[in-house]
Amino acid sequence: MAASRKTQPELADSLIKHWPDELSGLFAFEVGLSGGLDSVALLSLLCEARERRPALALSAVHVHHGLSPNADAWAEHCRALCDSLGVPLRIERVQVRAGGGESVEAAAREARYAVYRGSSAGVIALAHHQDDQAETVLLQLLRGGGARALAAMPALRELAPGKRLWRPLLEIPRARLEAYVRERGLSWVDDESNLDTRYRRNLLRHDILPLLERALPHYRSHLARAAMLQADAAAILDEVARQDLGACRTESGLDCARLLALSAPRRRQVLLAWLEALGWPAPEPGALLEFLRQAEHADQGASPVLTLPQGCLLRFADTVQAWPKALDEPPAFTALLWRGGDAQPLPEWGGELAWEWRDRGLPEALLASGASLAPRRGGEKLSAQVGRREVKDLFREAGVPPLLRRRWPLLYGADGELLAVPGIAVSHRLAMEAGWWPAWRPASL
Numbered sequence: 001m002a003a004s005r006k007t008q009p010e011l012a013d014s015l016i017k018h019w020p021d022e023l024s025g026l027f028a029f030e031v032g033l034s035g036g037l038d039s040v041a042l043l044s045l046l047c048e049a050r051e052r053r054p055a056l057a058l059s060a061v062h063v064h065h066g067l068s069p070n071a072d073a074w075a076e077h078c079r080a081l082c083d084s085l086g087v088p089l090r091i092e093r094v095q096v097r098a099g100g101g102e103s104v105e106a107a108a109r110e111a112r113y114a115v116y117r118g119s120s121a122g123v124i125a126l127a128h129h130q131d132d133q134a135e136t137v138l139l140q141l142l143r144g145g146g147a148r149a150l151a152a153m154p155a156l157r158e159l160a161p162g163k164r165l166w167r168p169l170l171e172i173p174r175a176r177l178e179a180y181v182r183e184r185g186l187s188w189v190d191d192e193s194n195l196d197t198r199y200r201r202n203l204l205r206h207d208i209l210p211l212l213e214r215a216l217p218h219y220r221s222h223l224a225r226a227a228m229l230q231a232d233a234a235a236i237l238d239e240v241a242r243q244d245l246g247a248c249r250t251e252s253g254l255d256c257a258r259l260l261a262l263s264a265p266r267r268r269q270v271l272l273a274w275l276e277a278l279g280w281p282a283p284e285p286g287a288l289l290e291f292l293r294q295a296e297h298a299d300q301g302a303s304p305v306l307t308l309p310q311g312c313l314l315r316f317a318d319t320v321q322a323w324p325k326a327l328d329e330p331p332a333f334t335a336l337l338w339r340g341g342d343a344q345p346l347p348e349w350g351g352e353l354a355w356e357w358r359d360r361g362l363p364e365a366l367l368a369s370g371a372s373l374a375p376r377r378g379g380e381k382l383s384a385q386v387g388r389r390e391v392k393d394l395f396r397e398a399g400v401p402p403l404l405r406r407r408w409p410l411l412y413g414a415d416g417e418l419l420a421v422p423g424i425a426v427s428h429r430l431a432m433e434a435g436w437w438p439a440w441r442p443a444s445l
């Protein structure tokens, strides 16, 4: 053991030397221990760090997925290793349920992260190394990922409030970890699924990367460097998108004029940042481009819509709005509460009825004496300069998307006469003098 420590001493030294400043003052570290070579190396290295930093409270967690016939043996191996290193271990059994097109691998990962988030330690350390990082960059590239995806795995990130995820081995090639583990005389288990080339990562690892290595022995560090550069680019994109989003955001969505004044790539980033803030996954880049193109060239009367699994984006008047998928049916009847021109919030209608004083508007007496709101049923007509006009045509001309027409409140007088289509037109017959104009403000998300 003493002789071997001379061969690979620099690994533990380098770990200590590169201890992130952000982790100073944190002492409870838990290693995600699969029992494989990488996490065995990490646990052992952190044990060496503990010798030099006795305040370090080191523990380990093994997530027992129960997926492999060898799962119990892996857990046993972790137990024996932790006993020999004097590290407390918790073994967490999880039920892996893949659903909705998710792979078993992804479901197992999700289950692991749930266990990590539940840890009482402030820092969870995982053993991803430089080879993993290089593979991740290539896989993201092959999936057509952008800067954020190509930034691959960060060395440090927040896992949950007050909890960090740390990957201290990202700059170390796997071969060095193997040499280290062998020198320490430590044993590890091999996950048999790692040899299964059905998984894309394993196909890269076993069939493609060995070829690449022959021509470009330093490809790992080059890909890791590319990831670092992309991480910077992604951080700048995020910063700019956050600022642009702040400038474009209005109560009901994004201001079209401000959005369209931005360069095309910034527009896309704003929309993506907004969707992310809403918790909606990013749409296909092509679909987003097409929506923005249509939104830019939309005339009065056209309302481009981008339909997404969670709902839809639409351009209406001077805003881009996001509407959740399931729009409830509006109420059949709502009494107008007249408060001398104060806006009336109507959450059950998904918006607010506001009032403006105009040269031609509705008389106050009419509004104060039993007016009400009801949805469109079809066939309604409103008094116009010449005769009466179909509400359907008024909606179309105003560019109200069909989706919003269903829950657009129409304003009726106590005698059942249609007084106004708020925000679009008021009865010509009743608005002969200065009076009130109703404005309907649909609230998007």
Ligand SMILES: Nc1ncnc2c1ncn2[C@@H]1O[C@H](COP(=O)(O)OP(=O)(O)OP(=O)(O)O)[C@@H](O)[C@H]1O
Binding pocket: 031, 032, 033, 034, 038, 039, 061, 062, 063, 064, 065, 109, 112, 125, 126, 127, 128, 132
């Ligand atoms: N069963 C497990 N229990 C605890 N930690 C684990 C387990 N499996 C993996 N880990 C931790 O996660 C690290 C990455 O493992 P692996 O490469 O198998 O996961 P991955 O799914 O490819 O990566 P990611 O977690 O980024 O999705 C391991 O080095 C180890 O630290």
